[in-house]
Amino acid sequence: MSQKYDITIKNIFSDMADDIMSYFLGLQYTKIDELNIEFARVERRDSDMIFKCTTDKGNVAVHIEFQSENDGKMPYRMLRYSLEIMEKHNLIPYQVVVYIGKDNVKMANSLSYDFGEQNTLNYRYRIINVGDIKFTDVLKTDYYDLYSLLPLMDQNRRKEEGEKYLERCVEAIKNIPLDINKKKDIAFKAEILSGIVYKREVIEKAFMEVIRMFRIEESETYKMIIEKGEKEKSIKIAKKLLKEGMDIDRIAEITELSKEEIKKLMN
Structure with missing residues (x-):
């Protein structure tokens, strides 16, 4: 090198x-x-x-x-x-x-x-x-930093599937249960390392979707949609717990709703 x-x-x-x-x-x-x-x-x-x-x-x-x-x-x-x-x-x-x-x-x-x-x-x-190293073996672990190496793994499968294999790697990175900044870091490294075995046009095509997804996740509109969904989920849980007679303070701890928001649900 x-x-x-x-x-x-x-x-x-x-x-x-x-x-x-x-x-x-x-x-x-x-x-x-x-x-x-x-x-x-x-x-x-x-x-x-x-x-x-x-x-x-x-x-x-x-x-x-x-x-x-x-x-x-x-x-x-x-x-x-x-x-x-x-x-x-x-x-x-x-x-x-x-x-x-x-x-x-x-x-x-x-x-x-x-x-x-x-x-x-x-x-x-x-x-x-x-x-x-087998692709599926790494996906069974929580060694998420190693996902950057996925495009270089599983040589036989990689040769059989070609660019489809790289798409699988990108999809796996998209689904990592980490925050967006960490996923972006892993994806960036995977894209660089992909250059060892794949042509530039194949890499750009495979990583185009994950880059677009990261941009969407960073947008304020996306964040608002997610927050709204989480809020609606918390309200649904709070209503159920109120019916079961749980204390308001305890419901607030579980759902992260304010006591005032919970009291309004009682009306």
């Missing part, structure tokens, strides 16, 4: 760290501190993510790199990063490459040699191919 794209990727994934470590890595951990460091001796670039975490096996440095293309030099890069982490922070690195590319993973995840008992190397790290 170019340095410019590295920066974009880092910004996109910065607030996904907890969901990635919990869902992808399956780690039971407590995050202590962010350890993002520049590997000046190596690539003259910043790491994507490094966190000092405490686990059931003690403190570790969780190091996550995002890769959108196959890189034959990846094992060498990761080993150098590992050594930098150990030297600077005196922590065992738990390293993972999260592959978000269009093609199948073709990178090695290890380096080893054996030149006698006194001269050996056996180094290994994890590679997680986002394309292997």
Whole structure:
């Protein structure tokens, strides 16, 4: 990835760290501190993510790199990063490459040699191919930040369904039970990441509807309609509770109607 794209990727994934470590890595951990460091001796670039975490096996440095293309030099890069982490922070690195590319993973995840008992190397790290993650599996969770990655998931289904798959992803984002600003953020990231596997015109077509929906939801008229519907629902509940003889103060707490509004319903 170019340095410019590295920066974009880092910004996109910065607030996904907890969901990635919990869902992808399956780690039971407590995050202590962010350890993002520049590997000046190596690539003259910043790491994507490094966190000092405490686990059931003690403190570790969780190091996550995002890769959108196959890189034959990846094992060498990761080993150098590992050594930098150990030297600077005196922590065992738990390293993972999260592959978000269009093609199948073709990178090695290890380096080893054996030149006698006194001269050996056996180094290994994890590679997680986002394309292997099932669309339906993620939708069963509440890891909503990961919805930004849906367009890159389920590689076989994505290839079979084409742009229809991207439309499914957009629909899933529309239905997330979060406030509009958070959904807009997730949709924006999903649109950017879609560019790795889809053409521009397909992306614009798929995201056109969700953008329109967000604009509608932000409009004052839409808000008034929603508020009116909620008010009518509260009034209906209040009338039912009054018939059951519930105290006005308690009804006000449940429905969020004022006592004056509830008293008017008694007439």
